[in-house]
Amino acid sequence: MADTPEGEAASSRNTSLTITLPTVLCTTEPENSDISLKSNSFVSSESKLSLPSNLGTPTSPYKLSSPLSLPASPSPFNKTVPQTIVKQNSINSKENSTNTLIQQDVTKKPLETGSATGNPRNKCALQPGHSLMDWIRLGNSGKDLTGVGGRVRPVSPAELATHNTQSDAWLAIRGRVYNITHYLPYHPGGPEELMRGAGIDATQLFDKVHPWVNYDSLLAKCLVGPLRFDLPSAEELFDNTGSSPKSDRLREPSKAQELVRKSMENLANCITPVRKKITSKSEENVKGSPPSKIMQSLIQSSDLPVSISRRAGSSPIKTADKPEVPALRYDWIQTSTKLTISVYTGPLANPGGCARITEGVLLVEVANNGWLRTLKLIPEAKLQEPLQLKVYAESGKIEIIAQKMEPCVWKSCGEISVGSATRVSSPRTLECSVVHVGRVAHDTTLLALQPQSGSVVVPLGHHIRVHKQISGGDYVRSYTPVGEGWGTQNSSEIVTPLKLAVKKYDDGILSPYLTALNVGDSVTLSGPYGNFHLQKLKSVKIIYLIAAGTGITPMLGLLRFMLMRSNPRCDRVHLLFFNKTESDVLFQENFEDITKEDKRFTVKHILSDSSSSWTGPKGRISGQLLSELLPKETLTCEERCCHFACICGPTEFTHAGLQILKNLGMKENCMHAFIG
Numbered sequence: 001m002a003d004t005p006e007g008e009a010a011s012s013r014n015t016s017l018t019i020t021l022p023t024v025l026c027t028t029e030p031e032n033s034d035i036s037l038k039s040n041s042f043v044s045s046e047s048k049l050s051l052p053s054n055l056g057t058p059t060s061p062y063k064l065s066s067p068l069s070l071p072a073s074p075s076p077f078n079k080t081v082p083q084t085i086v087k088q089n090s091i092n093s094k095e096n097s098t099n100t101l102i103q104q105d106v107t108k109k110p111l112e113t114g115s116a117t118g119n120p121r122n123k124c125a126l127q128p129g130h131s132l133m134d135w136i137r138l139g140n141s142g143k144d145l146t147g148v149g150g151r152v153r154p155v156s157p158a159e160l161a162t163h164n165t166q167s168d169a170w171l172a173i174r175g176r177v178y179n180i181t182h183y184l185p186y187h188p189g190g191p192e193e194l195m196r197g198a199g200i201d202a203t204q205l206f207d208k209v210h211p212w213v214n215y216d217s218l219l220a221k222c223l224v225g226p227l228r229f230d231l232p233s234a235e236e237l238f239d240n241t242g243s244s245p246k247s248d249r250l251r252e253p254s255k256a257q258e259l260v261r262k263s264m265e266n267l268a269n270c271i272t273p274v275r276k277k278i279t280s281k282s283e284e285n286v287k288g289s290p291p292s293k294i295m296q297s298l299i300q301s302s303d304l305p306v307s308i309s310r311r312a313g314s315s316p317i318k319t320a321d322k323p324e325v326p327a328l329r330y331d332w333i334q335t336s337t338k339l340t341i342s343v344y345t346g347p348l349a350n351p352g353g354c355a356r357i358t359e360g361v362l363l364v365e366v367a368n369n370g371w372l373r374t375l376k377l378i379p380e381a382k383l384q385e386p387l388q389l390k391v392y393a394e395s396g397k398i399e400i401i402a403q404k405m406e407p408c409v410w411k412s413c414g415e416i417s418v419g420s421a422t423r424v425s426s427p428r429t430l431e432c433s434v435v436h437v438g439r440v441a442h443d444t445t446l447l448a449l450q451p452q453s454g455s456v457v458v459p460l461g462h463h464i465r466v467h468k469q470i471s472g473g474d475y476v477r478s479y480t481p482v483g484e485g486w487g488t489q490n491s492s493e494i495v496t497p498l499k500l501a502v503k504k505y506d507d508g509i510l511s512p513y514l515t516a517l518n519v520g521d522s523v524t525l526s527g528p529y530g531n532f533h534l535q536k537l538k539s540v541k542i543i544y545l546i547a548a549g550t551g552i553t554p555m556l557g558l559l560r561f562m563l564m565r566s567n568p569r570c571d572r573v574h575l576l577f578f579n580k581t582e583s584d585v586l587f588q589e590n591f592e593d594i595t596k597e598d599k600r601f602t603v604k605h606i607l608s609d610s611s612s613s614w615t616g617p618k619g620r621i622s623g624q625l626l627s628e629l630l631p632k633e634t635l636t637c638e639e640r641c642c643h644f645a646c647i648c649g650p651t652e653f654t655h656a657g658l659q660i661l662k663n664l665g666m667k668e669n670c671m672h673a674f675i676g
């Protein structure tokens with residue numbers, strides 16, 4: 001949700017349509033200007049519970065700054081990787097040649113490498129920032145490199161074959177399918193060579209070129225799942241409506257698959273400055289619990305210290321008295337320095353969550369579909385903040401990563417208990433500090449906030465409210481946090497789930513106050529709010545995002561989510577963005593970048609008060625304009641919603657837009673209006 005664009009609202013009052021609101025609307029609160037509340041009805045006084053509420057970033061997994069987290073690599077795409085042959089002593093080659101993830105020393109390579117180009121030494125100069133270490137760093141950054149939300153699942157050869165472009169490339173080796181899209185610019189043999197294996201079972205090709213390369217370690221974070229020839233069609237597999245035991249079983253990752261991936265993560269995570277110390281401690285601890293075969297082979301193939309991890313059994317909540325509450329499963333895994341708890345809420349469950357350590361106890365609150373569940377961990381040894389909280393929107397997994405106070409391997413994670421589900425009675429409040437102030441347009445500030453303790457996640461398409469007492473009245477405004485990667489380079493690198501695009505209205509009260517905040521100032525939030533159900537997008541292949549002004553903010557997370565989905569793969573994301581003038585357009589550069597990276601995304605800017613040089617579409621939202629801009633044949637769906645529209649802006653804009661879409665043939669259940 002965006003703050004109310006009063007200016008926009010005023011200028012769009014030229015329509016006198018009478019509209020019945022579709023059921024998808026959530027008209028829970030007034031939208032006008034800064035809302036003054038005589039009594040503080042929004043801020044709950046439950047602070048004694050003092051868990052910062054389930055607030056946070058919409059889409060992509062994020063992390064709070066951690067001493068161990070390394071900066072993410074610069075975006076590798078739309079750069080041509082030069083195919084220069086380099087000598088072994090270049091920096092990248094050096095790094096690669098000391099690569100402990102490669103099983104054999106290069107000197108032991110067969111003389112005939114079988115290089116795909118016939119040249120025995122065909123290594124490419126990699127772009128700066130694309131060395132092996134950068135790749136490991138990217139793997140540890142929390143970014144979902146699988147493209148499927150981080151959950152292992154089987155892939156049919158037919159599905160594999162559809163992922164054969166530079167912007168979406170999968171490859172199978174020895175029965176495992178990997179998403180190699182992000183690895184392309186890191187591949188020492190060059191992206192073009194690697195692309196030869198895209199969309200196919202590339203085992204033979206791989207073995208012909210470099211059988212010694214330990215691809216499964218390098219691509220551990222990219223594992224999509226096993227290549228399976230006996231799969232039902234992708235549609236059947238992910239259709240929950242008639243879920244058969246078989247399809248359920250297929251959706252579940254096998255323990256071995258999960259373990260392999262997590263083990264690989266451990267391996268990479270263990271590259272820390274405290275290596276030696278850990279090794280001795282690990283050895284001590286390992287005595288009591290011998291490593292599994294997989295772990296043993298990992299340890300043997302590497303001289304790095306590897307910690308032992310175990311999985312807890314899943315722990316469904318008793319739901320006899322509340323049959324509608326889905327079971328909550330969790331498991332845990334460790335490296336010598338970190339403990340990771342994963343909580344599974346179900347595909348597209350779109351959970352929110354918060355986590356913090358209180359008196360040595362790790363408390364995690366998970367909220368979804370109006371239910372709140374608390375997971376409590378009394379750890380075997382001390383944990384410390386900062387905590388990282390990552391949400392995988394597709395799989396509904398929440399990962400909570402805590403730092404161990406003392407690096408060592410634990411025999412168990414401690415005592416975990418899960419409370420029974422309760423209804424979310426009232427939103428929580430959260431004190432935050434301003435950690436960055438940037439600009440996204442002449443009158444719009446990007447405010448990055450960090451919770452003063454713990455970490456939080458706001459479900460995709462939901463919003464929070466900012467509260468401020470001014471002259472005895474409480475002033476409240478709604479904002480949908482923009483996810484990672486939006487804003488100018490400086491702002492987009494700030495890693496916090498709570499980045500708000502605040503447009504300043506000179507006649508407003510709260511927005512002038514918020515846009516004048518400085519780093520270090522405090523802000524009170526409450527939330528999350530919203531009724532957007534991600535499940536609605538389950539079978540959507542074409543999505544229309546129609547936004548005006550700061551109404552763009554809920555669209556940002558959805559846009560990324562849709563482009564990242566692979567099953568079903570989204571065919572197109574159309575953004576229609578209404579503004580007054582050229583200079584009012586928010587995140588323009590980001591949209592341009594995405595357009596270059598992904599041909600499925602198109603953006604059309606429509607201006608109501610453009611300069612004379614503007615050649616694009618002009619005007620306000622109208623039936624004529626939308627029917628010109630939207631391809632008519634894709635507005636209707638036969639059964640399930642395969643085409644979907646989301647709309648957000650000033651109230652009149654939103655209502656008019658919904659009505660027009662309806663007139664153009666769009667079904668009510670294939671639309672969602674963000675109003676809050």
Ligand code: HEM
Pocket residue numbers: 096097106113115116117120121122123124183187188189190193194195196197202205206209210213214215218219
């Ligand atoms: C299947 C399609 C692939 C092709 C056609 C291919 C091709 C090549 C070529 C031509 C080279 C340079 C040759 C040389 O150094 O002798 C190379 C190097 C390399 N490739 Fe690949 N590659 C493929 C897949 C992969 C995969 C899946 C990975 C691992 C994730 C990988 C990792 C590497 C590494 C680490 C090197 C440097 C090897 C060394 O220094 O010994 N490649 N590749």
